[in-house]
Amino acid sequence: MMKALLRQVGTVAVLDLSGKITIGEGDVVLRDKVHELLDAGKNQILLNMDKVTYMDSAGIGELVACYKRAREKGGTVRLLKPSGKVYDLLQLTKLEEVFDTFREEQEALKSF
Amino acid sequence: MMKALLRQVGTVAVLDLSGKITIGEGDVVLRDKVHELLDAGKNQILLNMDKVTYMDSAGIGELVACYKRAREKGGTVRLLKPSGKVYDLLQLTKLEEVFDTFREEQEALKSF
Amino acid sequence: MAAGTSVKLVIPSEVRLVELVHTVAEKLSEIVGLDQEDGLNAALAVREALINAIVHGNRSDPALDVEVTLVASAEGLEARVVDRGRGFDPGATPDPTVGENRLRTSGRGLLLIRAFVDDVKFRYLEGRGMEVTLIKTHRPPRGAGEDRSYEPVVPRRTGR
Amino acid sequence: MAAGTSVKLVIPSEVRLVELVHTVAEKLSEIVGLDQEDGLNAALAVREALINAIVHGNRSDPALDVEVTLVASAEGLEARVVDRGRGFDPGATPDPTVGENRLRTSGRGLLLIRAFVDDVKFRYLEGRGMEVTLIKTHRPPRGAGEDRSYEPVVPRRTGR
Ligand SMILES: Nc1ncnc2c1ncn2[C@@H]1O[C@H](COP(=O)(O)OP(=O)(O)O)[C@@H](O)[C@H]1O
Ligand SMILES: Nc1ncnc2c1ncn2[C@@H]1O[C@H](COP(=O)(O)OP(=O)(O)O)[C@@H](O)[C@H]1O
Numbered sequence: 001m002m003k004a005l006l007r008q009v010g011t012v013a014v015l016d017l018s019g020k021i022t023i024g025e026g027d028v029v030l031r032d033k034v035h036e037l038l039d040a041g042k043n044q045i046l047l048n049m050d051k052v053t054y055m056d057s058a059g060i061g062e063l064v065a066c067y068k069r070a071r072e073k074g075g076t077v078r079l080l081k082p083s084g085k086v087y088d089l090l091q092l093t094k095l096e097e098v099f100d101t102f103r104e105e106q107e108a109l110k111s112f
Numbered sequence: 113m114m115k116a117l118l119r120q121v122g123t124v125a126v127l128d129l130s131g132k133i134t135i136g137e138g139d140v141v142l143r144d145k146v147h148e149l150l151d152a153g154k155n156q157i158l159l160n161m162d163k164v165t166y167m168d169s170a171g172i173g174e175l176v177a178c179y180k181r182a183r184e185k186g187g188t189v190r191l192l193k194p195s196g197k198v199y200d201l202l203q204l205t206k207l208e209e210v211f212d213t214f215r216e217e218q219e220a221l222k223s224f
Numbered sequence: 225m226a227a228g229t230s231v232k233l234v235i236p237s238e239v240r241l242v243e244l245v246h247t248v249a250e251k252l253s254e255i256v257g258l259d260q261e262d263g264l265n266a267a268l269a270v271r272e273a274l275i276n277a278i279v280h281g282n283r284s285d286p287a288l289d290v291e292v293t294l295v296a297s298a299e300g301l302e303a304r305v306v307d308r309g310r311g312f313d314p315g316a317t318p319d320p321t322v323g324e325n326r327l328r329t330s331g332r333g334l335l336l337i338r339a340f341v342d343d344v345k346f347r348y349l350e351g352r353g354m355e356v357t358l359i360k361t362h363r364p365p366r367g368a369g370e371d372r373s374y375e376p377v378v379p380r381r382t383g384r
Numbered sequence: 385m386a387a388g389t390s391v392k393l394v395i396p397s398e399v400r401l402v403e404l405v406h407t408v409a410e411k412l413s414e415i416v417g418l419d420q421e422d423g424l425n426a427a428l429a430v431r432e433a434l435i436n437a438i439v440h441g442n443r444s445d446p447a448l449d450v451e452v453t454l455v456a457s458a459e460g461l462e463a464r465v466v467d468r469g470r471g472f473d474p475g476a477t478p479d480p481t482v483g484e485n486r487l488r489t490s491g492r493g494l495l496l497i498r499a500f501v502d503d504v505k506f507r508y509l510e511g512r513g514m515e516v517t518l519i520k521t522h523r524p525p526r527g528a529g530e531d532r533s534y535e536p537v538v539p540r541r542t543g544r
Contacts, residue, residue, distance in 0.1 A: 023435060024399045054424065056431055057496055061489040068487060085424065092499050093492055094481040135275060136239045166264065168271055169336055173329040180327060197264065204339050205332055206321040229446070231401065234392040241391065244411045251404045286389070 002026030002052075004033045012112050013042040014080075014105075018051035021059030030059070034066040034077070043075020044112045048105075050081040055089055067099065076100075080108045114138030114164075116145045124224050125154045126192075126217075130163035133171030142171070146178040146189070155187020156224045160217075162193040167201055179211065188212075192220045228297025229255070234289050237282040237307075239275070245292055246271045249303065256296040258360065265340035266301050266360040270294075272333040273305040273356045281307025281354050300342075300361040311348035388457025389415070394449050397442040397467075399435070405452055406431045409463065416456040418520065425500035426461050426520040430454075432493040433465040433516045441467025441514050460502075460521040471508035 002019035015033055020026050037045060045066070055063070067077045079101045082090055090096045102108035114131035127145055132138050149157055157178070167175070179189045191213045194202055202208045214220035231252060235241045249270040253263030274292060282288035288308040295302040320331040338344055343359040391412060395401045409430040413423030434452060442448035448468040455462040480491045498504055503519040 022431075023402060025403070054428065056428060056435070057490070057492040058435065060492055064487060065489045068489075089496075092481075093495065094486050098486050134271075135242060137243070166268065168268060168275070169330070169332040170275065172332055176327060177329045180329075201336075204321075205335065206326050210326050229396055229398060229401070230394075231404070232392075232394040234390075236389055238389060240415060241389070244391070244408055247407060247411065248404055251407065255400060 002029045004029055006033070006037075008042075009109055012044045012046050012109055013037050014046045014048055014109075016048045016051070020053050021055040021062065023056055023058035026055075027059045027062040030062050030066060034069065038069060038073055038075075043070050043073040045070055045075065045077045046080055046105075046108050046112075047077060048080045049086050050083065052082070052086050054085040060089060060093060060095070064095070064098070076112075078102065078108060078111065080105055114141050116141055118145070118149075120154075121221055124156045124158050124221055125149050126158045126160055126221075128160045128163070132165050133167040133174065135168055135170035138167070139171045139174040142174050142178060146181065150181060150185055150187075155182050155185040157182055157187065157189045158192055158217075158220050158224075159189060160192045161198050162195065164194070164198050166197040172201060172205060172207070176207070176210070188224075190214065190220060190223065192217055228295045228299075228302075231294045231296070233292045233294075235292070236286040237278040237284050237288050237290060238286050239278060239284070242271055242274055242278070245274055249294060249301070252294050252296045253301050253360070256298075256301050256362075258300060258362065262360060262363060266303070266358070269337045269340040269344075269358050269360070270303045270305070272337045273303070273358060276333050277305050277307035277309070277354070277356070280312065281309030283309070300359065302360075303358040304355060305358075306349065306355045307353040309353050311354045314346045388455045388459075388462075390453060390455045393452045393454075395452070396446040397438040397444050397448050397450060398446050399438060399444070402431055402434055402438070405434055409454060409461070412454050412456045413461050413520070416458075416461050416522075418460060418522065422520060422523060426463070426518070429497045429500040429504075429518050429520070430463045430465070432497045433463070433518060436493050437465050437467035437469070437514065437516070440472065441469030443469070460519065462520075463518040464515060465518075466509065466515045467513040469513050471514045474506045 002017060002021055002025060005016045007014040007016065021030055034045065070077045079099045081103060082101060090099065100111060102111065114129060114133055114137060117128045119126040119128065133142055146157065182189045191211045193215060194213060202211065212223060214223065231248065233245055233248060235245065246267045249267040250263050253266045258266060270292070274290060277290045278284060282290060291306045293304045314334060317334055318325055318331060320326065320328060320335055325331065337358065341358040341360045345357040347355045349355050391408065393405055393408060395405065406427045409427040410423050413426045418426060430452070434450060437450045438444060442450060451466045453464040474494060477494055478485055478491060480486065480488060480495055485491065497518065501518040501520045505517040507515045509515050
């Protein structure tokens with residue numbers, strides 16, 4: 001099961017994700033967590049992907065859905081440290097062109 | 113895969129086992145390790161079962177085979193800290209009546 | 225047992241595939257909500273029935289398949305293991321827990337199967353092979369009597 | 385691909401069973417000797433083909449089954465996924481990597497499948513359903529050219 005732990009750093013909600021983002025499991029957790037944040041008016045979201053092992057197409061689709069929902073609310077979703085398989089998938093799907101992506105947390109936080 | 117690490121304590125060869133003792137995997141490791149010991153003239157053998165998660169009937173059969181082989185060579189195989197599923201299995205199969213079994217390593221070592 | 229989610233696996237008679245079927249049985253046990261211990265017990269029973277089907281039923285001939293059907297339902301897990309062999313009489317196997325039998329290096333599979341599930345049925349399918357059906361039901365909620373599922377078949381301790 | 389160890393799984397169209405099949409595909413990849421990355425890639429491709437068979441082919445009707453056959457051989461792993469649906473034209477799906485398509489929340493399964501295995505074949509079986517065949521072969525030993533298996537289908541970076 002994917003885990004998502006929330007840290008609020010200034011105006012930015014950082015979700016430390018770990019595990020895999022896959023159909024019926026991780027994608028649901030991600031959707032619920034981001035919904036919660038947006039409902040609470042927190043629309044500056046940084047997803048820490050460092051400990052995400054992989055995603056399937058449903059998980060990737062949910063990532064995009066979260067991005068779009070945050071944008072609708074005037075916020076955004078950015079990505080921290082996608083690596084290994086996750087990085088490959090962002091490249092393959094060209095989502096690296098959609099998501100602002102950072103290697104360093106400080107830099108990511110400053111970007112909001 | 114089951115692991116088996118050897119410690120020689122005085123005259124006793126202690127094998128620290130970890131993982132499961134099952135058909136085609138753990139049972140083969142156990143057989144090979146005990147063969148090695150017996151070939152080297154070490155027939156006082158203590159199997160540390162503390163980190164063995166479970167066994168199937170093939171693994172249990174191999175345990176008995178090792179016992180018999182050691183006895184043939186004038187030695188024996190004793191068990192240290194069988195717990196959880198392994199303990200249940202020894203009870204169920206009545207092998208607790210065959211194997212001398214110990215909760216404490218010091219006590220086990222003294223018994224040889 | 226009522227209709228449920230049925231997963232069928234067909235494998236050649238190769239012992240190296242036992243682990244894979246064990247894993248599927250364990251995952252399905254989790255899906256039906258068996259707790260971890262019961263799930264391991266169910267998977268161990270499936271494992272033993274499968275090893276028997278491969279080794280005794282099909283004599284480890286990889287050209288002969290074993291069919292494992294796992295049915296996950298509200299009641300628990302049901303597993304059917306069917307081989308291509310000549311069958312056997314499960315009542316005629318020696319008790320591995322008595323006397324010198326305890327020192328035999330085989331003969332404990334059926335004991336484990338019976339201990340780890342709630343019901344076992346053996347049936348010879350004419351022209352097909354042996355069918356062994358295992359049923360693992362949910363335990364009654366903890367508290368009322370703490371019945372460990374294998375208790376009924378563990379004979380009293382007799383000493384050495 | 386040459387004859388090998390063939391494992392067949394038949395499951396109802398339930399998404400909660402995808403994980404189970406993924407695990408079997410990964411374990412078989414290990415058995416055929418694919419390295420961890422290739423094993424994960426093969427399993428991810430099987431996962432996507434299976435999700436499509438469940439969701440699009442069988443419209444998530446649990447009464448309709450999906451048959452997954454995994455063949456482990458010296459060359460690698462072959463997977464066939466067969467549903468009960470009306471089939472589709474795999475050439476007619478939009479490219480999810482261009483323009484606004486990148487913001488769609490679906491439509492990436494075939495891209496992943498093509499990226500993660502070495503060969504994909506689509507065939508409609510009259511009166512049966514769609515058959516998707518995936519082939520993952522062993523990589524040539526490291527060193528000579530370091531070809532990451534999905535490279536051929538990753539189009540050049542075009543900027544934003
Ligand atoms: N599927 C089967 N087909 C034929 N014979 C079987 C089958 N399962 C069990 N048997 C017989 O029952 C005996 C007892 O089986 P078991 O208790 O599992 O112990 P083991 O397999 O170690 O011999 C076997 O030795 C075999 O003769
Ligand atoms: N097994 C199938 N049966 C019918 N249609 C399919 C099947 N697999 C894929 N398709 C069609 O191809 C389209 C693209 O599939 P895919 O790239 O996997 O993305 P997604 O499944 O997210 O839509 C699907 O939307 C569907 O219309």
